[in-house]
Amino acid sequence: MENEELKDKDIQQNAEHKIDNQDIETADQLTEKEQLEEQLANEKDKFLRLFAEFENFRKRTARERLELFSTANEDVMKGILPVLDDFDRAIAQMETLGESEHLTGFNLISTKLRDNLSAKGLNLVEINKGDTFNADIAEAITQIPAGDEFKGKVFDVVEKGYKLGDKIIRFPKVVIGQ
Numbered sequence: 243m244e245n246e247e248l249k250d251k252d253i254q255q256n257a258e259h260k261i262d263n264q265d266i267e268t269a270d271q272l273t274e275k276e277q278l279e280e281q282l283a284n285e286k287d288k289f290l291r292l293f294a295e296f297e298n299f300r301k302r303t304a305r306e307r308l309e310l311f312s313t314a315n316e317d318v319m320k321g322i323l324p325v326l327d328d329f330d331r332a333i334a335q336m337e338t339l340g341e342s343e344h345l346t347g348f349n350l351i352s353t354k355l356r357d358n359l360s361a362k363g364l365n366l367v368e369i370n371k372g373d374t375f376n377a378d379i380a381e382a383i384t385q386i387p388a389g390d391e392f393k394g395k396v397f398d399v400v401e402k403g404y405k406l407g408d409k410i411i412r413f414p415k416v417v418i419g420q
Contacts, residue, residue: 319364319406327401329355367403369414371396379403381413385420392419 329352336345369380373396380396380403388397396416403414 315362316406316411320411322359323404323412363407365405367405367410367414369396369399369416371398375418379410380416382418383415384417386417388419395419
């Protein structure tokens with residue numbers, strides 16, 4: 243009987259030992275599983291961050307490319323602006339002499355040149371005598387006493403301004419009243 247009691251005690255201890263081992267293995271498996279889930283979460287986070295960074299890069303380069311195309315002709319346009327000014331002066335001089343075939347020819351050439359440049363994105367910055375002066379779109383070259391009527395307003399436009407797309411490439415030069 244003592245033998246049987248010892249055997250039962252041994253069996254019970256072995257069973258408890260197996261249960262303890264299973265608990266340890268289960269705990270190890272859970273921690274291993276938790277570790278794998280944590281690694282997976284970290285990798286997903288890295289992937290999402292990398293993907294977002296790539297999307298931002300793609301959008302930025304596309305925007306920069308559009309800006310480059312829209313202002314690629316800026317140097318050429320700046321070189322043509324003095325020619326446009328000369329056309330305006332020549333037409334004004336021809337108008338003082340009266341109507342002639344030459345004036346008609348100058349007007350046709352000027353109109354065709356301006357239309358082609360306008361199609362490429364070059365436009366006149368609209369500013370007229372009497373407009374309120376805005377330093378963001380015009381450059382004041384001088385001030386003259388002009389009374390209350392022209393105080394803080396454009397008195398005269400000395401040189402026309404032009405913009406290429408939305409970017410002003412030459413600010414209009416104006417005289418403002420003081």
